[in-house]
Amino acid sequence: MNIAVKAPAVWRRLARPVAVIGAGIAGLTAAAELERRGLQAAVFETGRAVGGMAASFKDADGYSYDFGAHFVSNRLARALGAEDISHTVGHYGEAVALRGRSYAYPFGLAASPRYAASALAARLKPGSVESAADWFRNAYGAALAEDVAIPLAEAWSGAPASELSPAVGQKLSAGVLKTLYLKAASRLTGRAVCNGYSHEMPESAAVYHVYPEGGVSRLLEPTLKRVGHRVALESRVERIFVEGGRVVAVRVNGREVGVSAAVSTAPVHVLPRLVEGTDKLDELARFRYRPMIFVNLRFEGRNLLPDTMLWVPDRSQPFFRVTEAPFSMPWLAPEGRTQLTFDIGCEVGDAHWSMSDEDLARICLDGLCRIYPHLRARYIGAGGMLKTPFAYPVYLSRYERRRQEFARETGVAGLYSIGRNGEFAHLLMEDIYWRTLKRMQQVADYVGQDA
Numbered sequence: 001m002n003i004a005v006k007a008p009a010v011w012r013r014l015a016r017p018v019a020v021i022g023a024g025i026a027g028l029t030a031a032a033e034l035e036r037r038g039l040q041a042a043v044f045e046t047g048r049a050v051g052g053m054a055a056s057f058k059d060a061d062g063y064s065y066d067f068g069a070h071f072v073s074n075r076l077a078r079a080l081g082a083e084d085i086s087h088t089v090g091h092y093g094e095a096v097a098l099r100g101r102s103y104a105y106p107f108g109l110a111a112s113p114r115y116a117a118s119a120l121a122a123r124l125k126p127g128s129v130e131s132a133a134d135w136f137r138n139a140y141g142a143a144l145a146e147d148v149a150i151p152l153a154e155a156w157s158g159a160p161a162s163e164l165s166p167a168v169g170q171k172l173s174a175g176v177l178k179t180l181y182l183k184a185a186s187r188l189t190g191r192a193v194c195n196g197y198s199h200e201m202p203e204s205a206a207v208y209h210v211y212p213e214g215g216v217s218r219l220l221e222p223t224l225k226r227v228g229h230r231v232a233l234e235s236r237v238e239r240i241f242v243e244g245g246r247v248v249a250v251r252v253n254g255r256e257v258g259v260s261a262a263v264s265t266a267p268v269h270v271l272p273r274l275v276e277g278t279d280k281l282d283e284l285a286r287f288r289y290r291p292m293i294f295v296n297l298r299f300e301g302r303n304l305l306p307d308t309m310l311w312v313p314d315r316s317q318p319f320f321r322v323t324e325a326p327f328s329m330p331w332l333a334p335e336g337r338t339q340l341t342f343d344i345g346c347e348v349g350d351a352h353w354s355m356s357d358e359d360l361a362r363i364c365l366d367g368l369c370r371i372y373p374h375l376r377a378r379y380i381g382a383g384g385m386l387k388t389p390f391a392y393p394v395y396l397s398r399y400e401r402r403r404q405e406f407a408r409e410t411g412v413a414g415l416y417s418i419g420r421n422g423e424f425a426h427l428l429m430e431d432i433y434w435r436t437l438k439r440m441q442q443v444a445d446y447v448g449q450d451a
């Protein structure tokens with residue numbers, strides 16, 4: 001999907017364009033919306049291809065997988081103009097592996113008498129909420145919080161739940177009644193109805209999972225057709241210059257370009273290093289992202305997990321989640337075979353980060369076989385391994401106040417920070433899309449005033 005140009009010729013022709021930093025879904029959506037509003041966007045992407053985290057891979061053996069997103073809604077596909085190439089997904093479900101048993105999530109867990117009693121006790125006598133750990137205990141009861149929610153939050157974030165902000169829990173929660181309704185709608189319609197995928201738009205039986213033929217990256221093709229001529233690849237934005245409190249220029253691959261505004265999708269903790277001429281963003285350097293490794297292993301057979309996604313809150317395991325994407329999208333693996341993706345939370349340079357692919361495959365297989373010993377005989381071999389230093393923004397209580405301020409505005413006139421890493425928010429693609437459209441209204445207002 002490389003319609004974008006290789007050299008930064010685009011922006012030389014433009015008079016003070018809006019610089020868009022990054023060509024993932026956020027940057028491309030921003031550029032298309034700015035152009036729709038009659039503004040000129042110049043998109044600078046440091047990589048050799050567009051898409052960012054929305055990258056898909058297919059190998060010669062017939063296995064496909066995506067970098068981050070596997071699960072997208074028909075509403076997003078329609079909004080992006082990619083509905084025609086998208087297949088409807090018939091089933092999606094989650095389970096939790098706990099002490100040798102699998103529980104359907106969330107109702108299988110809720111039906112356990114121990115967890116139900118503890119949740120009721122918490123409802124009758126809620127405690128004060130200072131951290132994510134408190135939030136989980138209040139919302140789910142102490143038993144479920146200690147056995148499932150807290151170990152998962154800690155593996156996923158790399159921080160003690162007592163140091164995480166309550167916002168972590170609030171972001172993850174979906175109401176029981178809503179979940180019941182959406183599960184029932186799924187059964188009735190034979191479509192995997194989305195639950196918890198959008199906080200910007202209502203979820204209903206009419207919003208369900210789809211998967212684009214050829215991978216999630218193809219979702220961006222229609223947008224790229226519209227704005228590809230504005231995208232410069234291998235063009236790293238090295239500086240954003242601020243004068244008199246306003247963004248005036250960017251430096252790309254050593255050249256300065258005058259701009260009317262800058263829209264960044266880069267991780268927020270790099271902004272203090274990118275932005276020159278103000279110290280207003282300095283505190284963002286403390287914000288942490290959780291690095292992650294994704295290990296793909298291949299097996300004979302299908303539907304080897306109890307459901308599409310298996311949560312593993314066992315602290316002695318290297319991974320906290322295993323996904324069998326072919327459970328929901330059978331076309332992602334050859335007939336009679338499947339692929340499991342293991343998520344390992346880590347730190348850059350730690351033992352897991354530095355481990356060889358063979359050893360990563362071995363520890364994941366050994367861990368899986370502690371839960372399901374019979375799967376060892378079905379193991380075929382390892383697939384692709386992916387690593388990223390910026391998988392998840394970590395909401396630590398110590399910078400929660402600053403995070404909330406930053407969520408409202410960057411504090412620098414003409415600088416906007418959008419997308420998952422740019423907003424420092426656990427956003428899925430659909431909400432990135434809707435939120436970016438809204439933000440571009442602000443950019444248009446600002447540039448209009450500035451003209």
Ligand SMILES: Cc1cc2nc3c(=O)[nH]c(=O)nc-3n(C[C@H](O)[C@H](O)[C@H](O)COP(=O)(O)OP(=O)(O)OC[C@H]3O[C@@H](n4cnc5c(N)ncnc54)[C@H](O)[C@@H]3O)c2cc1C
Nearest residue numbers: 022024025026046052053068069070071237419420428429
């Ligand atoms: C493990 C995982 C699972 C996920 N699962 C789902 C899912 O099932 N469904 C879903 O909808 N979403 C999912 N997501 C989220 C989704 O993948 C992301 O939210 C989305 O792809 C982020 O898009 P973005 O444009 O904000 O950022 P990115 O895709 O990260 O794009 C940012 C771009 O900016 C570029 N860049 C950075 N700095 C510079 C610079 N200085 N100069 C020029 N370019 C720069 C980068 O190279 C990159 O291409 C998942 C994410 C993860 C990590």
